[in-house]
Amino acid sequence: MKSTARIKALATAGIVSGAVVASLAVTNASAVTTQANDHAVASQAAHRxxxxxxxxxxxxxxxxSWNSEIGYLRRHGYPVLAIDTPLRGLAFxxxxVEAQLKTVKGxxxxxxxxxxxxxxxxxAxxxxxxKALVYVAALIPKAGETAxxxxxxxxxxxxxxxxxxxxxxxxxxTDVYLKADKFGTVYGNGLSTSDIQVASVTQEPVALSAFTDKATVNPPARTPKWAVISTEDHAVPTAAQKFEAKRVGxxxxxxxxxxxxxxxxPGAVDRAIVAAADSVR
Structure with missing residues (x-):
């Protein structure tokens, strides 16, 4: 832009012609447009x-159950898929989930x-x-172990x-549910009373075999992992979560x-997911 102004001044002094001024103005405008397009493409590439x-x-x-995390991740430009798993046992x-991932690119x-x-x-x-795993108050088995x-x-x-x-x-x-009057104590301690009452009624059953199915593989050693450990957990003891997270690094x-x-x-989960995602980019 500065060079255009300089040529205009020279033209006024009669040193260069008006045609040169017009030509340079078009060239500079094209350069600005190209830079803007390059920036837009770079931004799109970063998103992808x-x-x-x-x-x-x-x-x-x-x-x-992931509604809050989904909202956060989408606001920050992450593609998100939340899978409704059948809860029919580890193999099934x-x-x-593996079949669902085949539909995901990248x-x-x-x-x-x-x-x-x-x-x-x-x-995995x-x-x-x-490319990265995040465990949330989770079981992390080695081959041969059960839930x-x-x-x-x-x-x-x-x-x-x-x-x-x-x-x-x-x-x-056999399908397993938590008794409604135990749901808040076992699973939902920390939720509001009204949320516990709703969740205890709408809970999804899990097959009893899920507790006895054996893991057939170890978590991949080279895949980076994050673990969010809950300190007031009455379902999976905090000590168990910590032990399992430490042994997989x-x-x-x-x-x-x-x-x-x-x-x-959800904030604790969001932070772990972002850290895991940053390790991939």
Whole structure:
């Protein structure tokens, strides 16, 4: 722009012609437009470069448990997919999530809450597009371990049979619910009373076999991991979460929350997901 002004001054002095002035003005305008277009393309490329965040809920929940995280991530330009897993056991749920990931282009940050920690570990070991893992109040198994053994290795869990309502199903499996009057204590401590009352009625059942299915693979050692550990958890003891996160080398953060961390303490989850996503870009 400065060069255009200089040529205009020279033209006024009779040193250059008006045609040169017009030509240079067009050239400079074109350069400005090109720079603007380059900036827009760069911005779009930066947006596309963000990995897709795939959220996998745990037992007794559905994908709406991630509503707060979904809103935060979308506001900050992250592609997001929240999967409604069937909760039919480790093998079935892992295959279901793996099938969903085949529809996602580019790298993935895979996030699992509670029981879904087992699911995302299995999937990440088999799917190369998973570039980072985030565990939220989650079970992190090694091959041969079960949800029941992981939960029971430290004292304090109230995920026990006397707090379950069970429904035998055709075919031999059994659905497990938390008793409505125990839901707030076991799962939702930290939620409001009204939210607990609604969640206790709308909870999704999990197959009893999910507690006894054995992990068939270890979480991939080279995939970076983050773990959000809840310090007031009555479902998966805090000590169990910490032990499992440390042995896989996860970056650990703590939040004062009951087991339903995605709903009770979404900010802690958001920070872990962003840190994981930053490791991919």
């Amino acid at each position: 470069a963000k990995p897709t965040v795939v959220l996998v809920h745990g037992a007794f929940a559905d994908s709406s 749920d892992s295959a279901y 790298p993935v940050v895979l996030v699992g809450h509670s029981y879904a920690g087992e699911v995302v570990s299995q999937v 070991a088999k799917t190369s597009k998973v 029941g053994s992981l939960i029971g290795q430290f004292p304090g869990s109230q995920l026990v049979s006397e707090n379950f309502r069970t429904v035998p199903l055709p075919g031999g499996d 996860a970056h650990i953060s703590y939040t004062r929350s009951g087991h339903d961390v995605p709903s009770i303490s």
